[in-house]
Amino acid sequence: MSDKDTHTHIERTEKTGGSTGLAFIVGGLVVAVGVIAWVIYGGADDDVDISIEGVGEAVESASESVGEAAESAAGAAENAAESAAESAESAAEAVESGTENN
Known part of the structure; x- marks a missing residue:
C-alpha cells in the first residue's frame, strides 16, 4: 500500500469591533426616546x-x-451754532477789512 499523507488545515477567524455603527444608532434611539419621554411626562409646567x-x-x-441727555444735547448744539455764527461773522469782517486795505 502506498503511504498517503493527508493534512487537514482548519482556520478560524472571528470578527470583532464591527458593530460600532450599530452602537451609535442604538444610542441615538435611546437618547431620542428619553427626550420624548421627558417632554411628555416631565416637561416644564404650563403654569408659569x-x-x-x-x-x-x-x-x-x-x-x-x-x-436730561436730550436737553444737554440741545444746549450743546445751540452753543455750537452760536460759536459757528460768531466765527463766520469774524471771518467775514476779516475778509472785508482785508479787501478795503488793498
Whole structure:
C-alpha cells in the first residue's frame, strides 16, 4: 500500500469591533426616546407665573435720564451754532477789512 499523507488545515477567524455603527444608532434611539419621554411626562409646567417688581421706578428713572441727555444735547448744539455764527461773522469782517486795505 502506498503511504498517503493527508493534512487537514482548519482556520478560524472571528470578527470583532464591527458593530460600532450599530452602537451609535442604538444610542441615538435611546437618547431620542428619553427626550420624548421627558417632554411628555416631565416637561416644564404650563403654569408659569413671572412677576417683575420695581420696573415702573426703573422706567421712570430711565426716562428722566433720557430727557436730561436730550436737553444737554440741545444746549450743546445751540452753543455750537452760536460759536459757528460768531466765527463766520469774524471771518467775514476779516475778509472785508482785508479787501478795503488793498
